[in-house]
Amino acid sequence: MSTQCEITAKQAAGASMGLFERYLTVWVLLCIVVGIALGSLFPDLLQAIGNLEVAKVNLPIAALIWLMIIPMLLKIDFGSMREVGQHWKGIGVTLFINWLVKPFSMALLGWLFIRMLFADWLPADQLDSYIAGLILLAAAPCTAMVFVWSNLSKGDANFTLSQVALNDTIMIFAFAPLVGLLLGISAISVPWDTLFLSVLIYIVIPVALSQVLRQVLLAKGKLEATLQTLQPVSLAALLVTLVLLFGFQGQQVLAQPLIILLLAIPILIQVYFNSMLSYWLNRQFRVAHCVAAPSALIGASNFFELAVATAIALFGFNSGAALATVVGVLVEVPVMLSVVAIVNRTRGWYEAGLTGK
Numbered sequence: 001m002s003t004q005c006e007i008t009a010k011q012a013a014g015a016s017m018g019l020f021e022r023y024l025t026v027w028v029l030l031c032i033v034v035g036i037a038l039g040s041l042f043p044d045l046l047q048a049i050g051n052l053e054v055a056k057v058n059l060p061i062a063a064l065i066w067l068m069i070i071p072m073l074l075k076i077d078f079g080s081m082r083e084v085g086q087h088w089k090g091i092g093v094t095l096f097i098n099w100l101v102k103p104f105s106m107a108l109l110g111w112l113f114i115r116m117l118f119a120d121w122l123p124a125d126q127l128d129s130y131i132a133g134l135i136l137l138a139a140a141p142c143t144a145m146v147f148v149w150s151n152l153s154k155g156d157a158n159f160t161l162s163q164v165a166l167n168d169t170i171m172i173f174a175f176a177p178l179v180g181l182l183l184g185i186s187a188i189s190v191p192w193d194t195l196f197l198s199v200l201i202y203i204v205i206p207v208a209l210s211q212v213l214r215q216v217l218l219a220k221g222k223l224e225a226t227l228q229t230l231q232p233v234s235l236a237a238l239l240v241t242l243v244l245l246f247g248f249q250g251q252q253v254l255a256q257p258l259i260i261l262l263l264a265i266p267i268l269i270q271v272y273f274n275s276m277l278s279y280w281l282n283r284q285f286r287v288a289h290c291v292a293a294p295s296a297l298i299g300a301s302n303f304f305e306l307a308v309a310t311a312i313a314l315f316g317f318n319s320g321a322a323l324a325t326v327v328g329v330l331v332e333v334p335v336m337l338s339v340v341a342i343v344n345r346t347r348g349w350y351e352a353g354l355t356g357k
Helices: 003-012 024-041 043-050 059-074 078-117 124-138 145-152 157-185 192-220 223-255 258-284 289-300 304-315 320-345 347-355
Strands: none
Touching: 024 043, 024 223, 024 320, 043 223, 059 192, 059 223, 059 304, 078 124, 078 157, 078 258, 078 289, 124 157, 124 258, 124 304, 124 320, 145 157, 145 289, 145 320, 157 192, 157 289, 192 223, 192 304, 223 304, 223 320, 258 289, 258 320, 258 347, 289 320, 289 347, 304 320, 320 347
C-alpha cells in the first residue's frame, strides 16, 4: 500500500454509515407503501398538492428539494479545487466517466431496454418518459452520498472533496445542455425554458446560498454542528418527497409492479459498467488505490435528488420520468455498497498491478 493510502486508511478508520443511510432502501420501500396508501385513501389531497405550482415549479416539492440539497452542498468547499492538480490522473478519469461515458451509456441502455427489449411489458405512452428519467439520473454526478462511499472504501478525502467541487461547478453549466442533447438524441421533446429554470432553482441558487451560509457558519465555528443537525432533515425531506411521488404513481405501480424491476435493470448495468471502467482506467494510469476507489464510486453514483426534482419539473408527478428517477433512489444504497465491497476486496489485485507484480 502506498504511503498516501496508508495515511488515508488511518483517517478513514471507523467510518460508518448512519442509520438512515444504511437502511435507505428499507425507508424507500416503506415510502412506496405509505405513498400508495395515501394516494388511494386521499386522492383529492394529493391532487391539491400537485396543483400548487408557479411557472411549472411545484412549490412543496421545491421546498423539499432545497431541504435535501442545501445540507449536502454545505459540505463542499469550492476552494478545494486548487488541489485538483495533485490528483490530475484520477480527476481526469472521473471527469471522463461522469461527463463523456455515463450519460451516453445510460441513454443507450435506456433505448435498448425500454424502447426495444422491455417495450411490450411497459405502458406504451410512458416509454419516452422512462428513458428521459434514466437520462436525468445519469446526467448529474453524486454530491452527498459519495462522501459516505469514499469513507467506506478508505478513499482520499482531499481527492473526493476536490472532485465533487469540480463536478458541481461543471454541473452548473453542463447539466442543461447535456440533458437537452440526450433527450434530443432520444427523440424526446425538450422543454428548454423549464429545463433552464430547473437548473437555476435546483443547482445555481442552492449552490450560491450554501456557499454563503458555509462561510457564515465557518466564521462562527458552527459548521459541523449545523451539518449534524441538518442531515436528518435532509433525509426526512427525501422520504416525504418519495411518499408524495408514490402517492401519484401508486395506481400505475399497483397495476404493473413489474415496472420497477424493469427500470432497475439498465440502472444496475450502468452503475457496474461505469464503476468498473473507472477502476480499470485508474489502474492503467497507475493511480493510488485510495484515489481509484472513490473515483470508481463517484463515476457510478448519481445525484438522484436533482434528478427527481428535474423530472417532476419537466414531466410532472405522474410521469414515467419521475418514477424512473425514484427507482434510482431505491437501488442506490445496496448497489453502491456492493461496489464498495468490490473495490475493497480487490485492493491487493489493484496494487499488485501498480508495482508490476
